Amino acid sequence: MVRVRHTIASLLLVIALASIVIPIPPSNNGEHLLDAAEAQGTSLTVYSGRSENLVGPIIEQFEKDTGIEIEVRYGDTTSLALALVEEGRNTPADVFFSQDAGALGLLTNADLLTPLPAYILDSVEPRFRDPNGTWVGITGRARVVAYNTDALSEEDLPETLFGFTDPAWRGRIGFVPTNASFLAHLTAIRVVEGDDAAREFVEGLIANQALEYERNPAAVAGVAAGEVDAALVNHYYLFRLLAENPDAPVANYYFPGDDIGNLINVAGVGILSASDAKPLAQQFIAYLLSRTAQQYFAEETFEYPLLIGFPADPRLKPLDEIETPEINLSDLDDLQGTLDLLDSLLTQ
Amino acid sequence: MIRTLPRSTPISRLLLAVTIPLALALLLPTVYLALRAAQVPSGDALSYLTRAGTLRVIGRSLLLVGAVSLSAAAIGIPAAWLTVRTDLRARRLWTVVLTVPLVIPSYVFALALVGALGQRGFVQGWLAPLGVERLPSIYGFWGAWLAITLLSYPYVFLSVRAGLKGLDPALEEASRTLGRSGWETFRRITLRQLMPSITAGVLLVALYTLSDFGAVAIMQYNVFTRAIYLRLSLDLGLAALLSIVLVALSVGILVLAHITEPRGSHYTQRSARVPRRVTLGRWQGAAQAFLALIALGALIAPLGVLSYWLVNGLQHGETVNSVLAPLQRSIRAAALAALAAGALALPFVILQVRYPSRLSHALAQGAYLGYALPGVVVGLAFVFLGAKALGALNQTFGLSDYRSLGLLVFAYVVRFLPQAIGPARAGLLQVNPHLEESALTLGRSRPRVFLSVTLPLMRPGVIAGVALMFLTAMKELPITLLLAPTGYTTLATQIWSASSEAFYARAAAPALVLVLISALSLVYILDSDD
Numbered sequence: 001m002v003r004v005r006h007t008i009a010s011l012l013l014v015i016a017l018a019s020i021v022i023p024i025p026p027s028n029n030g031e032h033l034l035d036a037a038e039a040q041g042t043s044l045t046v047y048s049g050r051s052e053n054l055v056g057p058i059i060e061q062f063e064k065d066t067g068i069e070i071e072v073r074y075g076d077t078t079s080l081a082l083a084l085v086e087e088g089r090n091t092p093a094d095v096f097f098s099q100d101a102g103a104l105g106l107l108t109n110a111d112l113l114t115p116l117p118a119y120i121l122d123s124v125e126p127r128f129r130d131p132n133g134t135w136v137g138i139t140g141r142a143r144v145v146a147y148n149t150d151a152l153s154e155e156d157l158p159e160t161l162f163g164f165t166d167p168a169w170r171g172r173i174g175f176v177p178t179n180a181s182f183l184a185h186l187t188a189i190r191v192v193e194g195d196d197a198a199r200e201f202v203e204g205l206i207a208n209q210a211l212e213y214e215r216n217p218a219a220v221a222g223v224a225a226g227e228v229d230a231a232l233v234n235h236y237y238l239f240r241l242l243a244e245n246p247d248a249p250v251a252n253y254y255f256p257g258d259d260i261g262n263l264i265n266v267a268g269v270g271i272l273s274a275s276d277a278k279p280l281a282q283q284f285i286a287y288l289l290s291r292t293a294q295q296y297f298a299e300e301t302f303e304y305p306l307l308i309g310f311p312a313d314p315r316l317k318p319l320d321e322i323e324t325p326e327i328n329l330s331d332l333d334d335l336q337g338t339l340d341l342l343d344s345l346l347t348q
Numbered sequence: 349m350i351r352t353l354p355r356s357t358p359i360s361r362l363l364l365a366v367t368i369p370l371a372l373a374l375l376l377p378t379v380y381l382a383l384r385a386a387q388v389p390s391g392d393a394l395s396y397l398t399r400a401g402t403l404r405v406i407g408r409s410l411l412l413v414g415a416v417s418l419s420a421a422a423i424g425i426p427a428a429w430l431t432v433r434t435d436l437r438a439r440r441l442w443t444v445v446l447t448v449p450l451v452i453p454s455y456v457f458a459l460a461l462v463g464a465l466g467q468r469g470f471v472q473g474w475l476a477p478l479g480v481e482r483l484p485s486i487y488g489f490w491g492a493w494l495a496i497t498l499l500s501y502p503y504v505f506l507s508v509r510a511g512l513k514g515l516d517p518a519l520e521e522a523s524r525t526l527g528r529s530g531w532e533t534f535r536r537i538t539l540r541q542l543m544p545s546i547t548a549g550v551l552l553v554a555l556y557t558l559s560d561f562g563a564v565a566i567m568q569y570n571v572f573t574r575a576i577y578l579r580l581s582l583d584l585g586l587a588a589l590l591s592i593v594l595v596a597l598s599v600g601i602l603v604l605a606h607i608t609e610p611r612g613s614h615y616t617q618r619s620a621r622v623p624r625r626v627t628l629g630r631w632q633g634a635a636q637a638f639l640a641l642i643a644l645g646a647l648i649a650p651l652g653v654l655s656y657w658l659v660n661g662l663q664h665g666e667t668v669n670s671v672l673a674p675l676q677r678s679i680r681a682a683a684l685a686a687l688a689a690g691a692l693a694l695p696f697v698i699l700q701v702r703y704p705s706r707l708s709h710a711l712a713q714g715a716y717l718g719y720a721l722p723g724v725v726v727g728l729a730f731v732f733l734g735a736k737a738l739g740a741l742n743q744t745f746g747l748s749d750y751r752s753l754g755l756l757v758f759a760y761v762v763r764f765l766p767q768a769i770g771p772a773r774a775g776l777l778q779v780n781p782h783l784e785e786s787a788l789t790l791g792r793s794r795p796r797v798f799l800s801v802t803l804p805l806m807r808p809g810v811i812a813g814v815a816l817m818f819l820t821a822m823k824e825l826p827i828t829l830l831l832a833p834t835g836y837t838t839l840a841t842q843i844w845s846a847s848s849e850a851f852y853a854r855a856a857a858p859a860l861v862l863v864l865i866s867a868l869s870l871v872y873i874l875d876s877d878d
Contacts, residue, residue: 008871015820017867019679045749047836051845053854072748074845075829078577079724083830085584086728087735092749094372178487179566212485244664340401 043069044280045092047084049077049099050267058296062287063147068280077103077180084272086112089125094275095284097138100184101266104135105330113270117282123289124306130330137266137329138288140304142322143185145253145261146238147156147230148225157230161189161261162197164232166205174211174219174231177342181216181234181265187338188263191331199341217241224248235316236302258323266306305327354703356702358793363699364707366791370692371714374762377729378595378717384588402590409571409597412492412564413557419497420553423545423642424504430635432512434626442639443874444508449646450502451866453823453840456563456859458495459847460653462486462566465494470653472865491567498646499563500556504549505872511545512538514778517623528625537551543608548770549607551605555766558598558720561826572597591725602713654856661853665745668857673840675861678838681753682821685760689768690814692761698798702781712773716766723763727830730759734831750832756831760821767820768813775809776802801836815872822866 011206048055050072059070073080073093081103084091096113098104107113113134121133128137145157158164164173176182189198211228213219219231220241235252242248255261269288287293294305304312304319312319354360385393386609430436431443449457465486472483485495515538515677523533561573572594579587630634662668679689700712734750779802787797803810825840832838839858846854 008868010870012865013870016679016683019676020683022676024673024676024680053845070835073834074841076844079727079826079829080725082584082728083731086732090735090738092738212487293829 042067042280043071044277044284045071045073045081046284047073047075047094048097049103050079050097053100054095054300058288058293060326061292062260062284065335066283066287068283070284081106084112084177088112091272091274093272094277094281095269097267097269098135099267100136100180100332101135101268101329102184102187102332102335104130104268104270105333107270108132108134108330109333112273114273114275114278115212116271116285118288120190120282120285121266123308125308127324128264128306128329129268131271131328135241135268135270135330136285136289137268137306139267139294139301140306140319141181141266142236142254142304143236143261143265144233144235145230145255146156146220146233146250147253148223148226148228148249149251151226151229154253159256160259161208161232161255162201162204164210165201165208167208167232170208170230171211173205173208174213174220174222174228175205176213176231176233178225179216182232183335183338184332184344185232185263186264186342187332187334188325188327189260190337190341192260192325192327192332195337195341220250224250227285233308236320239302239313239315252317254317254322258325260325262322263327264304264319264322264324265332267303275330352706352707354699354705354708355613360699360703363695363703366695367699367711370695371711372581373716373758374715374765376733377726377762378592380647380732381588381591381595381721381725381731385592388585393586395591396586396589404592405570405572405575405590406597408422408489408569409558409594412496412569413554413601414424415493416491416496416500417550417554419502420504421546421550423497423501424549425508425542426506427501427639427642428512429506430639431530432509433623434635435632436628436635436639437632440490440821442643444870445519445643445647446505446639447870447874448642448863448867449499449650450506450648451826451863451870452499452647453562453843453862454495454499454560455566455825455847456558456654456855457499457650458491458563460567460650461491461495463653463657464649465491466687467579470656480740487787488567488870490570492564492569493572495563496557496560498642499560500551500553501642501646503552503556504546505665507545507552508542508548511542512772515541515623518624525664529817530569547605547608548774551601553768554601555598555716557718558594558601559722561722561724576722577724591721594720594722595785599717601720602716606713614725628855650849651860654863657695657852658856659853659862661856664853666853668854669842670871671842671858671861674837674839674842675865677733677836678822678840678862679865680839681756681760681832681836682818684753684757685821686762686768686814686818688757689761689765689817690772690810692765692812693768693772693813696769697776700778709834712769715769718762719764719766721763723826724830726759728828730755730827731830751833753833754835756833759827759831760817760824763827764817764820767816768810771809771813771816772806773808774811778809812873814862815869817865819866819869822862 024202031045046059052072055072062068063070075083076336077099080096081098084093084096084107087093096104096107104113107128113135116136120136121129124136125188128140129135143207147157158166163169180236186198186202189201213222213231216233216237217240219228219233220237221226224245225230230253238250238252269285271278271285273283289307291307294307294310297336298305298310299302302315302316304316306319354364358420388396390625427442427446431439431446436442462469465483466472469483469486474479475483484569518604519541520533520537523537524530528536559573561577564571564574572590576587576590576594579590589877641713696712696715699708734755738750783805784797784801788794792800823840828838828840829844831843839862842858843855845857
């Protein structure tokens with residue numbers, strides 16, 4: 001026994017020392033290239049709240065096409081936005097790629113973003129960018145109702161999101177109360193319909209014993225399995241499920257008209273005022289809105305490409321047929337009231 | 349009479365010269381928060397702190413700390429007694445199994461717990477044939493309480509084990525000879541002598557509970573760390589204010605622990621005799637079942653869920669990224685931080701134990717101040733300071749980023765140094781100063797006495813502290829996300845990035861590797877005589 005302990009102890013010590021001493025091979029792009037690029041002023045630093053799995057390949061493609069080196073810092077959107085606020089003028093970042101509009105609104109309000117040029121702004125519909133042009137959406141995520149097609153047809157579904165508070169839906173609906181997308185949606189309800197409407201909505205869901213899922217994919221799988229008849233989710237989880245299980249009896253439902261249920265949140269980008277590489281940053285954003293990149297995002301994530309006129313996946317309801325509620329997405333940064341509300345309702 | 353300043357010798361002056369600047373560095377995040385909080389107009393601050401929502405957060409935090417402390421003690425103390433003082437079968441195996449949960453990151457643990465006990469988790473699947481359609485929601489208090497209890501009871505378990513081994517059986521024997529019953533002896537002699545170990549263990553549990561973010565975030569229980577995190581994006585000043593209240597709470601807990609710790613010397617290191625083990629007899633089965641139940645919840649369930657995710661994901665064609673380079677980065681940063689913390693803990697401990705004074709005590713306790721702060725706040729403090737320093741250095745050196753491995757390691761040390769100080773202090777307390785004095789009278793110099801007598805005797809404590817620091821740094825997430833150099837992906841950030849996109853197999857692979865490697869470091873923490 002003592003000998004085993006000694007072996008493990010020495011082994012671990014050797015591993016630790018080796019990890020400290022042995023150089024780590026650079027991940028994908030050589031640091032020396034980056035250094036050279038920095039010296040020539042052809043490098044860019046991006047803070048990305050979107051994951052490496054998703055954004056990594058398209059950034060590599062950009063580097064290959066342009067010779068511009070990009071350093072990406074991955075993290076969660078909120079923490080990165082906060083880091084940008086703390087770093088202020090001294091930030092090394094040139095571009096912020098946010099998972100949602102709320103964080104971009106936060107930076108806009110902190111006066112940290114610089115307006116984008118018209119040629120970039122004009123390639124995206126006004127409803128998917130900041131009114132003052134400080135950020136622009138790259139892809140869109142529609143809030144939808146995923147419903148079980150064996151149990152329901154479209155006519156059975158309510159004409160407004162608030163219809164799910166009807167007692168007829170008792171025990172038949174699922175939601176993901178803690179997911180950022182649901183929180184953003186609830187914020188939108190507060191902004192557009194008022195605090196009371198939002199409170200009544202959540203109270204109604206709870207009264208209807210809505211099933212709480214911890215993740216969106218689980219909620220959609222729950223619909224497929226018939227655990228619930230319908231669930232409030234983002235539109236693309238359906239297609240991830242269908243990729244695994246093409247026969248799953250699930251479809252997405254959009255509400256008629258500009259119901260608050262039809263919110264489309266965006267993943268978007270802005271350029272930091274403190275950036276000393278604004279032309280390169282603009283070039284990068286233009287690339288994200290190019291056909292190549294939009295195609296990539298559409299195929300990879302099933303999100304809506306926001307470049308005007310660029311077609312989404314044919315199985316999606318086209319963007320120009322969806323009436324979205326009248327809202328400035330930058331206002332989705334007002335999370336506090338939403339959290340207070342959920343706090344008082346969910347954790348009693 | 350307690351001195352205000354330590355007695356002045358060349359050594360104590362040297363120790364002060366080292367520890368004072370260090371303690372100031374450890375206070376950086378707290379100072380940063382105080383500055384931020386001071387920006388809030390005092391009227392706003394008062395009304396924010398006294399409004400119902402804030403009071404609820406304070407109440408919940410206290411409730412969770414109290415409940416977790418109690419349940420961790422209720423698990424840790426009997427488990428320690430069973431493995432040290434009884435003829436429990438497979439004692440060594442149980443000791444290892446019951447310690448391993450310490451190395452599982454709380455966000456991983458909580459995710460796996462939801463997978464197992466969620467309304468539609470594995471357990472519901474097994475119960476479905478019995479007509480159970482959904483389990484009660486695990487979110488909120490119960491989930492957070494269960495997760496943090498199962499993760500943190502090893503602090504009590506380890507501390508009480510060490511205490512039990514240091515007990516002199518002569519006292520208990522005397523009590524029995526004087527006619528007291530076994531239970532009464534346990535209560536009046538054993539338990540009383542164990543109080544310092546219990547206090548030390550429960551203190552760590554309480555502070556851990558206050559500072560944990562991963563479990564409460566996933567369990568949706570709105571305590572301080574979560575409220576601060578959510579506040580951060582809205583109003584940094586108010587978030588800082590909340591953090592200051594959190595620091596005040598942890599000071600309160602420290603003071604409470606200090607008051608309850610009995611005075612007097614501790615260096616009754618274990619006697620040469622081994623106490624007679626209690627024969628469990630027909631209780632053997634019950635003891636095994638009790639420990640098995642804990643192991644099931646704390647270790648087998650989370651590892652089982654992780655393994656299932658890995659296999660299931662691979663079957664569905666998910667590709668798993670290589671964990672080799674992230675593993676090396678994790679170990680590199682954690683090992684550097686652990687070694688640094690081991691060295692830095694020594695001056696604090698020697699000053700506090702060998703040169704007792706109010707100042708020495710305050711310096712060592714000051715290291716605990718930042719311990720209860722959520723990692724994201726510590727991280728943001730360094731982001732702020734780093735960016736300010738960068739602003740100044742940028743012109744001179746042409747630096748483009750302030751983040752570096754050095755800054756990351758420094759932040760780990762600031763965040764977790766108490767983990768190295770605690771065991772090292774316990775180690776030194778057990779070294780009888782008469783041994784050092786004997787060596788001195790025999791003509792050895794102070795430094796040589798320290799190296800040849802003190803350090804070897806306190807070594808187990810120092811090493812245990814270093815190992816504890818290592819495994820905590822291995823699983824740290826929020827500071828790593830904010831401060832690691834760009835591209836410095838570690839196991840923890842890999843797990844986070846995969847699980848945030850619901851790629852469970854990609855998250856499970858690095859998580860299992862992390863648990864395995866950290867578990868190895870437990871050989872330094874567990875005593876060799878088991």
